[in-house]
Amino acid sequence: MSTDTIQRPLKKQKEIEFHKPTLSREDLKGVLECLVDEHLSTGEIVERFEKSFCHTFKYKHSISCNSLTSAYHLTLLGLGVGEGDSVILSSFAPVAALDAIFLIKAKPVLVDLAKNSFFPDAEEFRKKREAHNPKVAVFDHSFGSLINIADYELGETIAIEDYSEVIGATSEKITVGRQSKVSICGLTAENMITTGNGAMITTNDSSLATALRSLKSDRSSKRVLGEPKFDYSLIDYQAALGIEQLSKLGVILERKKKIAQAYLQAVQNSRLETYFAQPNEDTFHRFPIVVSTQGYEEVERYFKSIHIGTQRTITEPLHNILEENKLDYPNAERLYQRGHCIPVYPNLTKDNVQRIATAIRRIY
Numbered sequence: 001m002s003t004d005t006i007q008r009p010l011k012k013q014k015e016i017e018f019h020k021p022t023l024s025r026e027d028l029k030g031v032l033e034c035l036v037d038e039h040l041s042t043g044e045i046v047e048r049f050e051k052s053f054c055h056t057f058k059y060k061h062s063i064s065c066n067s068l069t070s071a072y073h074l075t076l077l078g079l080g081v082g083e084g085d086s087v088i089l090s091s092f093a094p095v096a097a098l099d100a101i102f103l104i105k106a107k108p109v110l111v112d113l114a115k116n117s118f119f120p121d122a123e124e125f126r127k128k129r130e131a132h133n134p135k136v137a138v139f140d141h142s143f144g145s146l147i148n149i150a151d152y153e154l155g156e157t158i159a160i161e162d163y164s165e166v167i168g169a170t171s172e173k174i175t176v177g178r179q180s181k182v183s184i185c186g187l188t189a190e191n192m193i194t195t196g197n198g199a200m201i202t203t204n205d206s207s208l209a210t211a212l213r214s215l216k217s218d219r220s221s222k223r224v225l226g227e228p229k230f231d232y233s234l235i236d237y238q239a240a241l242g243i244e245q246l247s248k249l250g251v252i253l254e255r256k257k258k259i260a261q262a263y264l265q266a267v268q269n270s271r272l273e274t275y276f277a278q279p280n281e282d283t284f285h286r287f288p289i290v291v292s293t294q295g296y297e298e299v300e301r302y303f304k305s306i307h308i309g310t311q312r313t314i315t316e317p318l319h320n321i322l323e324e325n326k327l328d329y330p331n332a333e334r335l336y337q338r339g340h341c342i343p344v345y346p347n348l349t350k351d352n353v354q355r356i357a358t359a360i361r362r363i364y
Contacts, residue, residue, distance in 0.1 A: 062201070070230065088111060112329040113331040165192065217233065263360065293364075
């Protein structure tokens with residue numbers, strides 16, 4: 001791509017931000033009522049949010065946490081992962097999972113992405129599982145593309161399903177959030193629905209739920225000498241926001257899918273790639289495009305010049321954080337070096353979507 005091959009707009013256009021949370025007056029009202037009533041601790045509204053989450057997604061147990069890292073930490077502890085145990089995960093898995101592994105002093109075992117895919121390579125996964133005998137495997141639905149955990153040979157390895165980017169999705173092949181004994185849903189400002197920061201652990205295993213709750217520090221938990229409690233609780237006003245957000249999840253999903261259809265059509269009429277393979281089921285939480293012929297910085301400058309915010313597909317792949325050989329992760333490295341996430345949030349106007357679709361078509 002060169003400057004003479006890009007058709008630039010004649011006049012300066014208003015900046016399209018990369019991401020904006022989907023907040024309404026009802027969301028703000030719920031939070032304000034909490035603050036007015038001085039609900040500044042963990043109490044009945046958090047309990048109501050957990051029950052609403054269970055009711056909405058048909059779980060027996062939901063355990064709220066104040067961050068995705070804390071949710072992973074509690075889950076790994078609840079599953080009995082300890083120092084020296086191996087945990088297998090994709091190089092594009094959430095960094096929160098890696099941080100939780102570090103907290104426990106377990107050993108991360110990374111798997112490259114499959115070619116032209118957001119998912120771990122199944123054959124490499126099998127080989128590394130046999131070599132390292134991991135206690136737990138982390139599977140996340142990267143970018144809102146549905147992963148089928150049954151495609152991977154787990155053996156005795158326990159799966160954790162992270163459905164942060166596909167919450168509310170439906171599929172004929174899988175039941176989202178129920179492909180494992182325990183699952184996690186992030187609730188950060190970048191997620192489908194948000195509590196500002198936070199996450200939810202969901203399970204139908206009552207014994208595991210009891211173990212997870214016992215690890216948290218709250219008014220109802222009893223302490224045992226020598227066993228730490230973790231201050232990982234959500235706050236009532238955060239839960240109030242989460243309750244309101246749950247009520248409009250369907251609208252958010254519908255709008256994101258509609259926007260994504262315009263982008264998919266634009267990609268088909270360009271030299272770009274995208275790895276979404278199930279457009280009728282994927283949620284398009286984020287929308288990466290892959291520019292195979294140009295460097296990241298040049299494409300970034302192009303979008304910046306036409307006032308469209310973009311982001312890398314990931315801040316840094318886990319193999320880079322662990323300083324592993326990049327040549328062992330060619331597919332993850334390609335998506336990192338060539339991938340650009342474009343705006344796909346519900347508050348985009350029709351004109352915004354058209355501008356972005358046109359920008360996609362103009363990349364050579």
